[in-house]
Amino acid sequence: MPAQILDGKSIAQEIREGIKKEVIELKEKHGVVPGLVTILVGENPASVSYVTAKQRTAHELGFYSVQENLPENVSEDELLKLIDKHNRDEKIHGILVQLPLPKHINERKVLYAIDPRKDVDGFHPVNVGKLVIGEPCFIPCTPYGIMILLAKTGVPVDGAEVVVIGRSNIVGKPIANLLMQKRKPVGNATVTVCHTGTKDIASHSRRADILIVAAGVPKFVTADMVKEGAVVIDVGVNRIGTTPDGKAKLCGDVDFDAVKEKASFITPVPGGVGPMTITMLMKNTLESAKAWAGLPSEVA
Numbered sequence: 001m002p003a004q005i006l007d008g009k010s011i012a013q014e015i016r017e018g019i020k021k022e023v024i025e026l027k028e029k030h031g032v033v034p035g036l037v038t039i040l041v042g043e044n045p046a047s048v049s050y051v052t053a054k055q056r057t058a059h060e061l062g063f064y065s066v067q068e069n070l071p072e073n074v075s076e077d078e079l080l081k082l083i084d085k086h087n088r089d090e091k092i093h094g095i096l097v098q099l100p101l102p103k104h105i106n107e108r109k110v111l112y113a114i115d116p117r118k119d120v121d122g123f124h125p126v127n128v129g130k131l132v133i134g135e136p137c138f139i140p141c142t143p144y145g146i147m148i149l150l151a152k153t154g155v156p157v158d159g160a161e162v163v164v165i166g167r168s169n170i171v172g173k174p175i176a177n178l179l180m181q182k183r184k185p186v187g188n189a190t191v192t193v194c195h196t197g198t199k200d201i202a203s204h205s206r207r208a209d210i211l212i213v214a215a216g217v218p219k220f221v222t223a224d225m226v227k228e229g230a231v232v233i234d235v236g237v238n239r240i241g242t243t244p245d246g247k248a249k250l251c252g253d254v255d256f257d258a259v260k261e262k263a264s265f266i267t268p269v270p271g272g273v274g275p276m277t278i279t280m281l282m283k284n285t286l287e288s289a290k291a292w293a294g295l296p297s298e299v300a
Contacts, residue, residue: 003232003263008145011152012275016061019282023062026289034289035064035092036120036282039082041105042072046239047098054096057278063285064091076105080113087115093292094120094285117291117300120284123169131174134181138284138299143175145276146212146233151185153265155210155231162189163205165221165253166214171235175212201225213253223258232259232266235273 026032036058040051051067058065068082079097086092095118101107111119116126122140130137139147150157162179166172172193180191189210194201202225205211213221214235226232236253243249252269260266267273284299291297 003260003266006149006153006231006233006265006267006272008149008267008272008275011149012145012279014152015148015279015283016057019279019286020061022286026286026293026295027062030293030295032289032293033062033064033091034094034285035066035089036094036096036285037066037068037086037089037092039068039070039079039095039097041070041074041079041098041101044100047100051098054278054281057282058285061282063282066092072102074105076109079105079110083110083113087113087118090292092118093288094118094281096121096281118288120281120288122174122284128169128174132177134183136297136299138288139178139280140170140174141277141280141284142171142214142235142273143178144280144283145273146175146235147178147186148280149233149267149273149276150210150231155186155265157186157210158188160189160209161207162191162210162212163194163208164191164212164214165194165201165205166212166216166235167193167195168214171212171214175214179210215253217253218251219253219255221254221259223255223262226259226262228262229264230262232263233273234267234269237269237274 038051038054055065055067086095095114111123116124119127119138122138127137164172164176176191176193179187179189181187192204194204205225206227208230210231212233218238234252234254238251239248240251241249250270287297287299291300
C-alpha cells in the first residue's frame, strides 16, 4: 500500500490559524504586535522567493513586518549597522537575515550580531547552546517544523530508530539533538547521523523507523535504502528545470515515486516540510513578542 502523505501545507495552515488568533488577542489585551524584519542582500531568485513568502505570511497573520532590501555589494559594516538598528527597535521582535550572503560578508559575524532574544531563525550560538542542553530557546525553523509534523501525525518517536542524512547547522545537527532529547512534543529516539564521510549509508538508512533526509542531492535516497513501513521526511528542495508554464520544477532528496511504495508516511516536495518552516518562523516571532512583553513564552 502506498504511503500516506504528510501534508505539511494543511498542518501549517492549522497552526497559522492559531497564531492569527493569538496575535489578535495579544494586541487587544496587551497592545503588542509581533514584529518581524527580513533582510535580503542581493537578488538571488531563490532568496527573493523565500523572503517574499515570509513577508506575505507575516502580513496575513497580522504582524508588523519590515522588508530590508540591500544591494549585492553592500558592505559588511553597513549590514551590521542595520542589524544593530533593529536590535534596538522595540517594535521588532524577530530578525532574519536571508542566507546565503555574498562572499565578501562574513556570515558568522552577521549571525552573531543578531540579539539572541530576536534570533527567530535559531542560529545564534546562545540559542544553539540552549537547544543542545534542552533549555527554552528559538528552535531552528525547519527542525521545529519536522517535530510538529511528526507530533501532529501521531508518528511514534519515543524509542524509535531515527537516521538523519545530512549534518548541517540548519537541519541535520539540530534535528538530531532535538529528537534524542526527552523533549515535548516528540523525542527520546535513538539517532544516527550520516554524512558524506559515512561508509555505506544504505546500511544505516535501512534500519530507520524514521528517515530524515537533508542531503542536498536530488533523489539521493532510493527505494532500496528504505525499510518497509518507514516514515520518510524529505527536507530537500532541488530545482531540476522548469514546468511548461515557466515555473521552477522541484524535487526532493528522496526518489518520491519509488519510495512512497515502501514507506508508511512520506512528505512531498513541494508541500511537505517547506510550509512548516515558514510557519514555525512565525511561531518563533510570536513567542519572542510575548517574551519581550514579559508574558509567558516558550522561548524564555
